[in-house]
């Protein structure tokens with residue numbers, strides 16, 4: 423039996439299918455992230471899993487027990503599933519401590535432990551309208567966790583947070599699994615959040631799962647340009663150039679293009695083998711420079727760490743050295 427089983431979920435609205443026969447499983451403590459462009463159906467799926475929205479077809483099971491939708495039971499939701507919406511609200515004009523007391527099923531000691539993990543102990547006496555966005559988010563999360571859920575569903579938990587608050591919340595989410603035995607499923611449109619956090623990523627488009635895999639599989643071996651583009655820039659070299667970029671490479675028999683992330687595209691002044699290119703533009707990004715390079719009329723992107731020895735207009739050679747090769 424799986425911890426969470428999502429089986430054949432479909433949902434229609436007037437303008438068409440929002441979700442089409444979505445199935446996947448999650449094991450206890452497995453960290454799953456759902457990624458996808460805006461409108462791909464992520465939030466709808468999460469609400470259905472939470473039991474807050476009725477699917478047209480399909481079922482959700484938590485440890486073998488059905489999670490019923492609002493049309494099948496009086497009170498929407500499931501007692502062991504907590505859902506933090508993108509648009510959460512805290513009760514106004516209360517002290518944080520009062521806002522947290524409501525629905526609290528924990529002992530004083532357990533609550534103290536939770537407040538420590540969520541890094542809110544120092545905020546208990548503040549009023550809810552005296553908090554930063556990141557603090558509000560952590561308190562909304564703590565509030566949900568006082569009901570002792572087993573599955574936590576987070577809809578874009580890191581949106582609108584600056585890097586410091588984001589990192590604090592990431593630590594909190596990490597600690598939840600380890601210290602409170604909570605399994606977490608989240609939605610994020612930010613590749614850095616999903617790649618660094620998840621054990622498995624589901625990529626959605628138009629209500630379908632396009633690809634499901636580990637962060638490495640999704641990043642290095644995307645099944646199409648849509649999946650590739652969600653997780654950062656990439657280059658596609660047509661078969662004729664692909665064999666020049668890497669000597670040992672045979673042309674892909676299906677006529678597919680060679681997929682190369684910018685950090686795997688090497689740039690040198692002169693090389694006996696490779697593809698000749700002209701540096702079009704160099705952009706500084708702090709820890710690396712990004713080079714736009716033109717080969718005939720096509721632009722390609724390389725990422726260079728350390729000092730860049732070239733200037734715009736220089737002729738250079740491009741090549742790849744990685745053993746791993748992927749075609750799209």
Ligand SMILES: Nc1ncnc2c1ncn2[C@@H]1O[C@H](COP(=O)(O)OP(=O)(O)OP(=O)(O)O)[C@@H](O)[C@H]1O
Nearest residue numbers: 435436440458459460461462463464465466467611
């Ligand atoms: N109640 C509704 N009635 C009609 N259409 C809806 C409803 N809820 C969602 N949709 C539509 O379903 C599609 C999926 O929406 P959903 O919010 O699930 O996407 P999403 O991937 O979470 O997007 P975002 O990243 O912008 O939150 C969208 O085209 C949206 O307009």
